[in-house]
Structures are given as C-alpha cells and as structure tokens.
Amino acid sequence: xxxxxxIFSMNRNTSVEKINDQMLESVCRLTDxxxxxxxxxxxxxxxxxxxxxxGFFHHTYFEPVDNLQARLQHVVGTRVGAGMLKIIKxxxxxxxNLEQVVYMVEECCHGIILSLTRKVLLKAPDDEPGKVRFxxxxxxNSIRLYDRCAAFAKGGPLVRELEAAAEKTTGAPR
Amino acid sequence: xxxxxxxxxxxxxxxxxxxxxxxxETILVHAVLDDSIYSLEIDLTxxxxxxxxTSIVGRWLRWTTPECPRALDFLGEAAGFCLAAGIEDTIxxxxxxxxCRHYANLLIECAHAAREAVKIINQQKDGGNNxxxxxxxxxxxxxxxxxxxDSSPQPGSATPxxxxxxxxxxxxxxxRTTTAARMRQDKQAGPFIIDLHVHxxxxxxxxxxxxxxxxxxxxxxGLDGICLTDHNHVWTAEQIETLRQQYDFxxxxxxxxxTNQGDMLVFGFDEDIQGVIKLEELKRRVAAAGxxxxxxxxxxxxxxxxxxxxxxxxxxxxxxxMFRFVDAIEARNGKVTDKENGLAAEVAERLNLxxxxxxxxxxxxTVGVYxxxxxxxxxxxxxxxxxxxxxxxKPVAFR
Numbered sequence: 001x002x003x004x005x006x007i008f009s010m011n012r013n014t015s016v017e018k019i020n021d022q023m024l025e026s027v028c029r030l031t032d033x034x035x036x037x038x039x040x041x042x043x044x045x046x047x048x049x050x051x052x053x054x055g056f057f058h059h060t061y062f063e064p065v066d067n068l069q070a071r072l073q074h075v076v077g078t079r080v081g082a083g084m085l086k087i088i089k090x091x092x093x094x095x096x097n098l099e100q101v102v103y104m105v106e107e108c109c110h111g112i113i114l115s116l117t118r119k120v121l122l123k124a125p126d127d128e129p130g131k132v133r134f135x136x137x138x139x140x141n142s143i144r145l146y147d148r149c150a151a152f153a154k155g156g157p158l159v160r161e162l163e164a165a166a167e168k169t170t171g172a173p174r
Numbered sequence: 175x176x177x178x179x180x181x182x183x184x185x186x187x188x189x190x191x192x193x194x195x196x197x198x199e200t201i202l203v204h205a206v207l208d209d210s211i212y213s214l215e216i217d218l219t220x221x222x223x224x225x226x227x228t229s230i231v232g233r234w235l236r237w238t239t240p241e242c243p244r245a246l247d248f249l250g251e252a253a254g255f256c257l258a259a260g261i262e263d264t265i266x267x268x269x270x271x272x273x274c275r276h277y278a279n280l281l282i283e284c285a286h287a288a289r290e291a292v293k294i295i296n297q298q299k300d301g302g303n304n305x306x307x308x309x310x311x312x313x314x315x316x317x318x319x320x321x322x323x324d325s326s327p328q329p330g331s332a333t334p335x336x337x338x339x340x341x342x343x344x345x346x347x348x349x350r351t352t353t354a355a356r357m358r359q360d361k362q363a364g365p366f367i368i369d370l371h372v373h374x375x376x377x378x379x380x381x382x383x384x385x386x387x388x389x390x391x392x393x394x395x396g397l398d399g400i401c402l403t404d405h406n407h408v409w410t411a412e413q414i415e416t417l418r419q420q421y422d423f424x425x426x427x428x429x430x431x432x433t434n435q436g437d438m439l440v441f442g443f444d445e446d447i448q449g450v451i452k453l454e455e456l457k458r459r460v461a462a463a464g465x466x467x468x469x470x471x472x473x474x475x476x477x478x479x480x481x482x483x484x485x486x487x488x489x490x491x492x493x494x495x496m497f498r499f500v501d502a503i504e505a506r507n508g509k510v511t512d513k514e515n516g517l518a519a520e521v522a523e524r525l526n527l528x529x530x531x532x533x534x535x536x537x538x539x540t541v542g543v544y545x546x547x548x549x550x551x552x553x554x555x556x557x558x559x560x561x562x563x564x565x566x567x568k569p570v571a572f573r
Contacts, residue, residue, distance in 0.1 A: 142511055
C-alpha cells in the first residue's frame with residue numbers, strides 16, 4: 001500500500017451567525033470519509049438557552065440513530081455555559097452511534113461561547129505590557145481560568161498579582 | 175451584483191484532520207484548527223494495532239495571550255495515550271488543563287480520526303467483509319488502555335470508590351448527637367459557620383483531596399462544620415458517622431445533582447440519582463423526602479468571556495424557569511466571579527428566596543472561601559434541613 005494515499009480525511013466546520021438581537025444560530029457540519037452530518041442550534045439571547053435544534057447524521061457503518069430529532073429536542077432549554085457537556089450527554093444519550101452527535105451539539109455551543117469570547121479578545125491592547133495587564137485582569141475577574149491552562153498556570157506571569165493578593169489575604173500561597 | 179440583507183459570520187472554526195499510513199504498524203495524523211481566535215496544528219504517530227500515540231508535535235500559528243506558547247511544553251504528555259474511545263476525559267484533564275483546551279479539542283479530533291482510519295484499514299484487510307465486526311473492534315473501549323505518561327483514571331473505567339466500612343461496634347445514626355455536637359450544644363447560641371459545598375476525592379472525580387484532608391483543613395481554619403456535596407454521590411450515614419467520630423467535628427452530607435437546568439445542591443435527600451434528571455422531577459422527589467434544594471452557582475460562567483456583554487438584566491435573570499423549583503439560591507460560590515455571585519444574590523433577594531454560601535472546593539486550599547452562617551449550632555442532618563427551611567442564615571466570605 002502506498003504511504004502517500006490518505007486513509008481518512010475529516011473536515012469539521014462550525015459557524016455562528018447572528019439572526020437578530022435576540023438569537024444566534026450555530027451550525028456544525030462534519031464531512032469525512034464515512035460521515036456526513038450537520039447539527040444546527042438556535043440560542044436565545046441574553047439567556048443563552050438553546051431554543052431550537054435540528055440536524056442529520058449519516059455514517060457508512062452505523063445504523064441510523066433512532067428518533068434523532070426527538071433525542072435532539074431534549075436539549076431545548078439547556079443553557080450554553082459551564083457544565084453543559086454532562087447535561088447534553090445525559091439528555092441525548094451516550095451510545096456509540098450518538099458520540100458524534102453529542103460532540104457536534106457541544107461544538108455548536110462552543111461556537112456560541114467563542115463568538116462571545118472573540119468580542120472580548122478584540123479589546124486586548126496590541127503592546128506586550130498592555131496584553132499582560134489585560135489578561136491578568138481577565139483571570140482575576142474570571143477565577144475559573146486560574147490554573148486551567150498553561151497561560152494561566154500557577155506561578156505564571158499572568159496570575160502573579162492574583163497569587164500575591166491571595167497570599168496577602170490568607171497568609172498562604174494560593 | 176449587489177448583496178442585500180446579508181449578515182457577517184460572528185465566528186468560524188475549521189478543523190481538518192488527515193490520516194495516512196506510514197508503514198504496516200503506524201499511521202500519521204496531521205490536524206489543523208483554524209478559527210476566528212486561534213490557529214494551531216499537531217502531528218501524531220499512532221500504532222495501528224492498539225491506537226497508542228507514540229509521538230506528538232504541535233505548532234502555534236496564531237494565539238492570544240503572551241503565555242499561550244508555553245502550552246507546547248506540555249503537549250508531549252499525550253505520548254503514550256491510547257486513543258481508543260473513552261480517552262476524551264483524560265485528554266481534557268491533562269492536555270486541556272496543563273497545556274491548552276484548544277490543543278485538547280484538536281487531539282480529540284485526532285483520536286476520533288485515528289479510530290475511523292483503523293476501522294478502514296481493518297476493513298481493507300478483510301476485503302470489505304464483516305465490516306460491522308471490524309467496526310466494533312476499533313470502536314469499543316479498550317480493556318487496558320496504555321497511558322504511559324498518565325496515572326489518572328483510565329478511560330472507560332470509572333475510578334472505584336474504596337469500600338467504606340464502619341467499625342463493627344459502632345452504631346451508625348446520622349442524626350445522633352456526637353461528642354462534638356454535645357460540645358456545640360454547650361456553646362452559647364450564636365453564629366455557626368458551615369461550608370455547605372465541598373467536593374472530595376475519589377467520590378468526585380474532579381476533586382483532588384480526600385474527605386479527611388478537607389475536614390482537617392476545615393478544622394484548621396476554624397469552620398464549625400462542613401457538608402460533603404460530591405457529584406451524584408451518596409455518602410452513607412455510616413460513613414459520615416465514622417468521620418464524625420474520627421474527627422469530633424460536625425460533618426454533614428448533601429449531594430450535587432445534575433439536572434437539565436444545571437447543578438443542584440440537595441440536603442436531607444439520600445436517593446442515588448445518576449445521569450441527568452429533570453429539575454421538576456428532582457424537586458418532587460426532594461420535597462417528598464422532606465429535603466431541601468438549592469440552585470448551585472446559577473450564573474456560573476454567565477458573566478465571563480463576553481457573555482456578560484449580552485445584557486442580561488436582573489429582571490430577565492429572575493425569569494429563569496429553574497427558580498420556580500428551588501428552595502434557595504447559592505449566592506456565594508467560590509468558583510465563580512464576584513459579578514456572578516452578585517447577580518445570584520440580587521435574584522435571591524428579588525425572589526425572596528434564602529441565599530446560601532459554599533466554597534465548591536475541590537482541594538484543601540479553597541475550603542471555607544465562602545460558607546453559610548447560621549444563627550444556631552447545627553449538629554446533624556436533621557437540624558441542618560430544619561435550619562435551611564427556617565431561613566435563618568446568610569452566605570459569608572470566611573477564609
């Protein structure tokens with residue numbers, strides 16, 4: 001067998017569009033060697049709740065998902081935000097042929113969050129000291145970021161002030 | 175051509191994963207993530223027979239914070255991971271937290287692609303026959319996944335919680351008055367501060383400290399008691415009683431249960447709920463048991479990452495359906511922002527619901543960050559539920 005011929009190729013695209021001031025739509029499309037699928041959600045603002053969902057999922061080997069549309073409707077009302085994955089998984093199901101469906105719903109939700117994140121990040125200054133200040137303030141205001149990735153890891157430059165403040169308050173390192 | 179009524183995309187993310195065969199034993203996986211914020215790529219080598227990642231290299235193309243490039247130093251920890259189904263949690267916990275969640279996201283795509291590629295290879299070996307059994311071979315969770323660089327729980331096999339047996343001569347009784355409780359009774363009526371939201375390991379997979387460690391820290395910092403509220407985990411009355419006697423300290427039990435409307439703290443309710451339950455149904459069961467239900471961190475993550483810019487007003491917040499079913503609102507939670515706690519407090523006040531406080535601690539460094547201050551000493555679960563229902567308490571910053 002030639003080494004240069006691809007065995008498998010996957011494209012996953014997620015996009016978010018503003019329908020109007022009260023509604024965002026997020027679509028995840030998956031095309032790979034054996035799959036053709038799409039999940040589309042609408043999210044009500046500012047509640048960030050899923051107000052509508054539909055989609056399809058075709059896989060070469062898996063049997064079609066029973067009652068996919070009905071299963072998807074279970075997540076209507078779920079809020080896009082922290083802790084959503086376990087709720088989505090619990091409501092749709094965790095069978096092997098649902099793994100990708102759940103993941104695509106999650107991708108749609110992440111798209112919504114990242115579209116909001118992008119607007120915040122656009123406010124970051126261009127200069128390096130300004131950026132350090134901007135992201136230090138961000139982690140101070142969003143404590144869940146602390147120690148959740150390399151950028152905000154314990155002892156790092158972006159959390160130095162936060163750790164110093166905690167030490168001053170509690171007398172012990174954070 | 176004139177375009178009318180068109181909207182700009184608010185966000186776009188593309189992920190491309192390609193898998194090629196290097197030799198009879200190995201596949202090469204190349205993946206790119208390019209979105210409105212980040213651009214990054216990784217290259218993996220993966221063994222065909224057991225889906226073990228033998229090497230991984232990453233590159234940043236675009237990033238945001240000045241410290242993002244440090245993430246590359248930790249990517250190597252994925253070498254040795256078995257990429258079979260179920261590896262996702264381990265990837266989130268190691269690569270996502272130590273390195274970067276976006277690298278973790280892309281690595282999960284690689285794992286999926288590697289599994290699909292191996293199915294195709296197996297099918298080709300088989301000449302296209304028996305494809306469903308070959309599919310199963312590559313899909314099912316491994317019996318003993320190889321994670322050379324990680325000692326965390328293996329995918330597909332939840333960490334067993336060690337059996338906890340009360341001594342034979344000990345009569346368990348959750349509402350019994352212990353020595354500590356008698357001491358509390360001797361204490362004049364007055365403030366009694368309990369951390370009502372504490373997680374422990376291994377009962378909560380996301381926690382890193384044992385119940386013993388959490389209790390010792392609570393005692394050290396001067397709390398009057400703590401309540402263990404592990405995720406969808408029921409501590410038995412016997413276990414709690416043994417801990418109480420061991421430490422001579424007020425130790426109570428609750429539970430944090432996942433509902434379709436978010437996490438809920440329950441007290442005086444020992445039904446073992448697994449998976450996701452509808453909030454309305456949980457409320458019905460808790461009420462039937464005479465228990466108490468509080469919305470845990472109801473606005474967690476709501477006012478960060480730009481979601482705070484969407485203009486959620488208090489009037490809109492109090493209209494959330496969940497508040498129809500709760501007995502109280504956790505208005506001081508140690509894992510959310512001051513603004514999110516502030517909104518929860520405002521909503522509680524507007525709805526005339528009592529407010530609780532808890533650290534949501536997952537390790538000993540944060541026990542007691544927030545707690546609940548009661549008017550009177552509380553010695554056991556029965557007294558806790560009665561006090562919660564009476565509404566004579568308020569959340570406090572303690573630590």
